[in-house]
Amino acid sequence: MTHTVECLKGMRDLFEEDLIAWRWVETVFARVAQSRGYVEVRTPLLEHTELFARGLGAATAVVGKEMYAFPDKKGLSVCLRPEGTASVARAVIASGKTHTEPFLRLYYGGPMFRYERPQKGRQRQFHQLGIEVFGLKSSASDCSVIALADALFTELGLKQRVRLLLNSLGCATCRSAYLARLKEILLPALETRCRDCQERALQNPLRIFDCKNDTCRNQNNALPKLSSHLCEACDTHFKDVKTTLTALGISFEHDENLVRGLDYYSRTAFEWRADGLGAQDAIGGGGRYDGLITELGGRPTPAIGFAIGVERLLIALEAAGITPPQKEAPIAILPLDPQSAQTALILERDLLARGLTSVTVNLSETSLKSQLREASKTGARAAIIIGEAERSAASAIVKNMATGEQTTVSMTDLLAHLLKKI
Ligand code: AMP
Secondary structure (H helix, E strand, O other): OOOOOOOOOOOOOOOHHHHHHHHHHHHHHHHHHHOOOOEEOOOOOEEEHHHHHHHHOOOOHHHHHHOEEEEOOOOOEEEEOOOOHHHHHHHHHHHOHHHHOOOEEEEEEEEEEOOOOOEOOEOOEEEEEEEEEEOOOOHHHHHHHHHHHHHHHHHHOOHHHEEEEEEEOOOHHHHHHHHHHHHHHHHHHHHHOOHHHHHHHHHOHHHHHHOOOHHHHHHHHOOOOHHHOOOHHHHHHHHHHHHHHHHOOOOOEEOOOOOOOOOOOEEEEEEEEEOOOOOOOEEEEEEEOOOHHHHOOOOOOOEEEEEEEHHHHHHHHHHOOOOOOOOOOOEEEEEOOHHHHHHHHHHHHHHHHOOOOOEEEOOOOOOHHHHHHHHHHOOOOEEEEEOHHHHHOOEEEEEEOOOOOEEEEEHHHHHHHHHHHO
16 A cells, blocks of 8 residues: 655645634634725735845844745755744835835735744744834834734634733844843843853843743843833833723733844834733734834835734634634535436526625535435524425425425425525
8 A cells, every 4th residue: 555645744735624714814804904904915925035034134033944945946946934024024025015005904814834843823834914114113003003904803702811011122123232241131130041041142132031941031031121221212102002002992912022133123122912812922022123124125104904813813812712603504405316316406407696795505426315414414493395296396395404495396486485585
């Protein structure tokens, strides 16, 4: 026997039972985004590796360790996208839209790839739903982005289980002064830190606040924090964000350790954490990234966005016992012989054309008993049984699957009967 080919580690096949909740989340997200004036953008899964190295920062974990980068047939280094923001920013620059539009509000969704160690809530192919806003710099625009996610969590019934953590990462000026100060403190005591932090202290000291090691965390508590070293403009911006969120009724915690993993953030940074996820409890995050467009060769354009992980959102929904709204139960047409199958297909077409939204035909050529069993398994609310006798009388037997009641109905009255009685 030949061996079977398995799905790659950290990747999953999704069947209908997985996709019901999946589609619901995507649909609600698209509706929430569209209703606030956002329009969709789709970018390729494969990009120049350079895009992420430049956009996310060469010293980040994503770029340093997790990228699916490889040479293509001509030796060009390409990469499966590890996140959406850099791709969307590249697309916006390439389209010239940052020149022609005063501001842009975009949403997107799709698979992302990171070569990480798989565990609950962490995969190598995962999916994000995200938004990016270009051309707006106010604190109110930061809040409108956070409010959009808040509306999503509310619509999904998850709001009470999600915590918003908020911080300010300052601007290039106040952050670099703070980083210099941080290095002064960190470098003389480098050996007291874990290996990752020793590297972080040299490459990008802010990342030490991301460390999960208890000893490093304890030391971090004693360090000066960036949010108390903000310049006046960044400080005012951050205060205004907090005031507006409060006015919107969106609760948050100021987390001074929240630095986010990617280099491009400035000023407002945030993350949502949810119950029921274990160690990987961040379901989404984002922030302002005013420097990214210039970093990628575009005109200076302020920008802000977020991405939410679909898999983690689904785990949080399941942990909360939240299930998607039931879709309409189907009407199952059960033909009892090959000629009746033809009548059944015509009936399926006509019932759908006349407004029913869920109709199935059983073409298994099995007994009525087994067709009824199948209909009940799919949750059908009615079965329409057509055999030779019904065909010659231009009628059908309608079985109400809830009550078991059977009625013979003429084909011409069938739709009215289904609408009224079932
Ligand atoms: P990030 O782009 O790292 O800020 O991630 C945003 C969100 O994407 C996270 O909060 C997670 O919900 C999700 N995410 C990131 N990496 C993974 C992964 N390896 N597996 C599953 N979800 C992920």
